[in-house]
Amino acid sequence: MSGSVTLAYDYPLLGVFWTTFWLFMWVMWFFLLFHVIGDVFRDDRLNGWAKAGWIIFVLVLPLVGVLIYVLARGRGMGRREVDRAQSQQEAFDEYVRRTAATGPSRTSQADELAKLSRIKERGDISDDEFQRAKNRILH
Template sequence: MSGSVTLAYDYPLLGVFWTTFWLFMWMLWFFLLFRVIGDVFRDDGLNGWAKAGWIIFVLVLPLIGVLIYVLVRGRGMGRREVHKAQAQQEAFDDYVRRTAATGTVRTSQADELAKLSRIKERGDISDDEFQRAKDKILH
């Protein structure tokens, strides 16, 4: 063995903390970069040239570009994110309402058919009246 070997106990604890800090900062940086790029594409107020300009600026001068974007358009980023969350919540609520209403209609149709069947069994309505009422309930 001619080269030097660095063992784990040769790496100081402060070095581990420093490396962890820089790793965390890089992950945070990439998260912010992708968040900015996503916001650029999500913004309907920007035309195609403005979007291309921001993307080029962010990719050519990443640190300065992202910081300037956050300073200039940061408030709008927050509003767009809130608007997106509200739209998703409204879509979910609408889906739940439609699904719940469909279940209620089926239950009420079944109840109405059961009542209609009981009325027919008692002899209060004829077979023809029963069929017309049944068709009306089902359609």
């Protein structure tokens, strides 16, 4: 082996910090770039030509394009992200309710009608209320 060998302890600590900082910035840049591209496609108010224009602008001049996009449409970006998260949460909640309602713990119509007739026999509800509740159970 001829020449000098650079070992890990020859790399200064400040160089490690500087390299780590630039690696972090590089990862954050790609995160922001993909977030902007995803937001362009997610926005329902933009037509196809506007979406194509933003995508071309962001890909051809990435730093300037992302900066201008965030300045021009940043507030809407946050609102669309919140709306998406809320709709996903609502869909999940609805799925859980639907799944829990059809599970084995659900009482059958016969059980509900039996409870309803016991309540009527005790005199807690009138005949009219009994008929309305029975119709709700059966339909």
